Amino acid sequence: KAGVTQTPRYLIKTRGQQVTLSCSPISGHRSVSWYQQTPGQGLQFLFEYFSETQRNKGNFPGRFSGRQFSNSRSEMNVSTLELGDSALYLCASTAGGPGELFFGEGSRLTVL
Amino acid sequence: AQRVTQPEKLLSVFKGAPVELKCNYSYSGSPELFWYVQYSRQRLQLLLRHISRESIKGFTADLNKGETSFHLKKPFAQEEDSAMYYCALDYTGTASKLTFGTGTRLQVTL
Numbered sequence: 512k513a514g515v516t517q518t519p520r521y522l523i524k525t526r527g528q529q530v531t532l533s534c535s536p537i538s539g540h541r542s543v544s545w546y547q548q549t550p551g552q553g554l555q556f557l558f559e560y561f562s563e564t565q566r567n568k569g570n571f572p573g574r575f576s577g578r579q580f581s582n583s584r585s586e587m588n589v590s591t592l593e594l595g596d597s598a599l600y601l602c603a604s605t606a607g608g609p610g611e612l613f614f615g616e617g618s619r620l621t622v623l
Numbered sequence: 624a625q626r627v628t629q630p631e632k633l634l635s636v637f638k639g640a641p642v643e644l645k646c647n648y649s650y651s652g653s654p655e656l657f658w659y660v661q662y663s664r665q666r667l668q669l670l671l672r673h674i675s676r677e678s679i680k681g682f683t684a685d686l687n688k689g690e691t692s693f694h695l696k697k698p699f700a701q702e703e704d705s706a707m708y709y710c711a712l713d714y715t716g717t718a719s720k721l722t723f724g725t726g727t728r729l730q731v732t733l
Binding site: 613 | 668669722723725
């Protein structure tokens with residue numbers, strides 16, 4: 512079965528712009544989580560959506576937002592980009608209960 | 624607040640030598656602990672979880688609540704074990720909101 516798919520894989524933006532990243536989970540998975548990975552802070556949890564509702568949220572400013580559609584696909588949006596937002600953004604899906612997280616390959620965002 | 628500490632950024636061992644990747648956590652409740660691994664040019668993937676109490680690719684990890692540790696061990700390292708290893712803690716029970724350590728790069732040399 513197809514794995515977690517993230518688009519775009521790479522993108523470059525300038526400060527002040529906004530960006531939208533997309534994630535298609537494994538078929539049948541209803542939970543999608545987003546993580547930010549940077550060399551300095553490592554992997555940090557952004558938020559999780561389950562059945563179109565935000566179920567968990569990390570400690571990121573309101574510029575970071577997300578949503579989930581009825582087909583479980585998810586998007587995350589970062590507004591008013593800052594240099595420090597440059598990172599690899601990972602999406603992961605799971606069926607919804609305790610278990611294994613399946614990660615995508617990530618979207619690498621560079622903010623100039 | 625919950626935290627996961629992996630004290631070593633890099634662990635270099637010879638092939639055939641024992642491996643121990645250290646992980647300590649801080650959380651007052653009963654967490655679920657995981658080890659995730661990322662091989663070169665591959666996705667981050669689950670290696671093992673403490674409640675399974677199983678050995679995966681020769682690796683084992685025991686949860687020590689007294690020492691709040693979840694060290695990953697393998698008696699004989701193989702070249703293919705070279706990878707980035709992340710210890711992670713789940714306190715929500717959903718396995719989605721994980722607190723990750725900063726990771727340890729394991730380098731197995733001949």
